[in-house]
Amino acid sequence: MHTGSVDFQSIKPLLAAGSISCTSLAETYLQHIDKGAHLNAFISVFAEKALEQAAAVDRKRTRGTAGRLAGLFLGVKDNIVWSSGPTTCASRMLAGYHSPFSATVLKRLAEEDAIFLGKTNMDEFAMGSSTENSAYGGVRLPADPGRVPGGSSGGSAAAVAAGLCTAALGSDTGGSIRQPASFCGVVGLKPTWGRVSRYGLVAFASSLDQIGPMGRSVADCAELLQVMAGYDPADATSSMAPVPDYAASLTRDLKGLRIGLPREFFPQAGMESAVRAAVEECAAFLRREGAELVPVSLPHSGYAIAAYYVIADAEASANLARFDGARYGRRSPAAAALEEMYTLSRSEGFGVEVKRRIMLGTFVLSSGYYEAYYGKAQKVRTLLQRDFAEAFRTCDLLLTPVCPTTAFRIGEKAGDPLAMYLSDIFTVSVNMAGLPALALPCGRDSAGLPIGAQLIGPAFSEPLLLAAGHHLEKGHAPARAFAEAS
Amino acid sequence: MNGTGANSHSNPGLVSAPFEVVIGLEVHIQLQTRSKIFCGCSVQFGAEANSQVCPVCLGLPGALPVLNEKVLASAARLALATGCRINPVSLFARKNYFYPDLPKGYQISQFDQPFASDGGMTVTSEGDAQRAIRIRRIHLEDDAGRSIHAEAFVAEDETLLDLNRCGVPLLELVTEPDLRSPAEAADFMQRLRQLVRYLGISSGNMEEGSLRCDANISLRPAGSDGLGVKTELKNMNSFRHVERALAFEIARQGALLAAGGRIEQQTLLWDPARGMAEPMRSKEEAHDYRYFPEPDLMPVAISGEWVEELRRQMPELPEARKARYEREFGLPAYDAGLLTGDPGVADYFERLAARIEDKKLASNWVMGEVMRASNARGCSVLELKMTPEHLAVLLDSLSRGRIHQQAARRIFAEGLENGLSPAEAIEREAGAQIHDTDQLRMVVREALTSHPDETEAWLGGKDKLAGFFTGVILQSLQGRADPRAIMALLQEERKALLEKRG
Structure with a gap:
């Protein structure tokens, strides 16, 4: 069998039957990582450690003490700290940085015997939509190596799509899980803000960041979320709401479900027709399954991108202040005095996009400009939250495209930050409102590039999102696209 | 302005006729919680450098702050004791600036929605008059670490960092510009120290930096309501230095204004060794802190019931205790004031007074021998080996004439060393009396x-x-x-x- 092209749900019975072992899986994935080296999906690979752990998990399986994720091999976005390996955030600034502690999500996943294969490539400090902004070089789209995989979790998405790991972790601040999932043709879940602990996620924009799973099926994402979710005393913003049984809700009936189609997310211009058609087919399928389609409006979503970049960059300017060369990370060897240590270390350590955002964020918080930019952006954020609340009075979920286009060519938008930012036009509102959203494949364009659909729900509606996604995946042929892709 | 020249300021600190002094204080109070404000690290003073740190207070990538709720009770007690309104919701904010001893690159403080607002305290003004000083706000924040340059073990071109203090909980208390003299400012600080000790929320030790104060100071024509250009004074780490530094700055501003000069708004550092204040380099003070709401912490919500619960548990405060000593023990105002000045001394006295008839004798001994002994040892009276219970036994023998003053002092000194009950020593001394x-x-x-x-x-x-x-x-x-x-x-x-x- 080709273990690289199946999801964890299909691996489990094979493991149980004894036809494969964790060790053989580890070997297979490591071979795939070697073969897929041209994709540049990983920044570091923990081959030896993964093999050791696979052997250990196999022993546990014999004793019957293995965790529920035994046999799941994860790629971990390199902005999630793990004490057993380096964390770079794809930045020169953190070259050689080794965190003394591990993220809460990694501890929880390790307790259930998930094995971490390596750290995946990304846009530096998660700032970007193409994974071109990496100090370790860009990532290539598995379906077409001349194109980008999306970003910023492009390494995770590409690794999952190419079968270099069973599933992966990404982080989503404005679409960084969903947009690459869409470009690569995999499933990506951005949970409700607070559903999954952020402890150990190197912060980009704290009020928007959320770790989430990326996988080859909705059920895999549900199972990962099951283990990752829940209150963490180390994250004051993590929710105490009980964690429901996500797997059990996958098969719930969709009859009577009201699916909202926000008109602003199906614009006349600026959207590829194949994308529109594919998402509309999803809607038609859901209606056939008994769901009701409801036209809705999110009138302020046109301001979302502008407000998002003000808030995200403002927070980033503070979150990235700690990288100053004083205690860890890069310190410029040329620095002779304090001020130089700051300016040289940061000028040399950060890439162009990160510097652009730090400057933008610093500017919008500056005395005399705060109200006009940051203050106004917060007001837009409140209006966006109200838009969603209003929409969810008449529907249960929203269905939209993830991105107006399929994957673009490497270099196509690299010189035009605004064009790049518009790639997040359908995803940022979700982060601004703190809502959960699921991206899943829903077809391909004429060039064979994957198209993604996005389901958005009210806070903590992950069970419903996953159920709708699961139905689509099982019943709607184009949503099973990636199985044939690899 | 009709200043009459330098001769009108021959007495520094006491500005004569034309100017009125306007002082506002920003006081930082280090809280005596067991652990830091946003992590579980110990706050013990004097530990080995960089031994009380963790990913959170070091601001390591991925670490997040979690509020230690103990600090809320401390803040609420001070707010209640100073008549401040405790805001039902307050917000943490990030105060951004770069400094090597600030690992996150921002301080977590409170800005436009502080913990408590609008209270007041009383100070003793000239001629024992009591004046009300308004308190603008009390808010919570984390402390920064310490940069160490001026020590023998630090090379000239080096700066060492001790990050143990990072994340130690602070309350910042800001007064309105209501203080009118250096003496009032020093009295405010002394009363505040007394208060935080009574509330058990801080050691209030200025020399150790547990109580720190910056002052905003300006002069204005007497009788005017406007505010002159102010300067900010920093680094005054004792009550005496508060008074001296302010007197220095008043004299400086007074002379400048009297000569027709203009005050430049700036921050001055008090140099206690040289007895003068000098401007900080302008770069060090040119901060735009770019405050914005701290996204890693939820708003602090305070319930009315909780505040009422704390109000019921409030200890007796200094003024009330002093009045009670005069009333209940029949002590002179002087004794009552001195005994209640420090809550430890007052507790010692009460344990003693509960056991002997002659309260004035008890007062004399506490104000004399007991306080002398604690000063000499640099410890609290409650840490003396001569406990109030033992002293009661001793004073009882003294007042009944079994031993006399000198013998009692001898026994007291022995008790300070050995911590034993004085009964045996009393027998010995009494037995040694010449009765023939x-x-x-x-x-x-x-x-x-x-x-x-x-x-x-x-x-x-x-x-x-x-x-x-x-x-x-x-x-x-x-x-x-x-x-x-x-x-x-x-x-x-x-x-x-x-x-x-x-």
């Missing part, structure tokens, strides 16, 4: 013959000299006699001598 009247009479006669001039004067009617002789005699006996017995013998001898002269 003939033997005592010999000593009395010797004292009289060796002081012929005083004896003549005494016989001639200077009755007060009886006390002098008693002292001389007790001295020669190292106190091992009952002063009343000596007094009686002296009278007998006097009578005999006068009769002899006929």
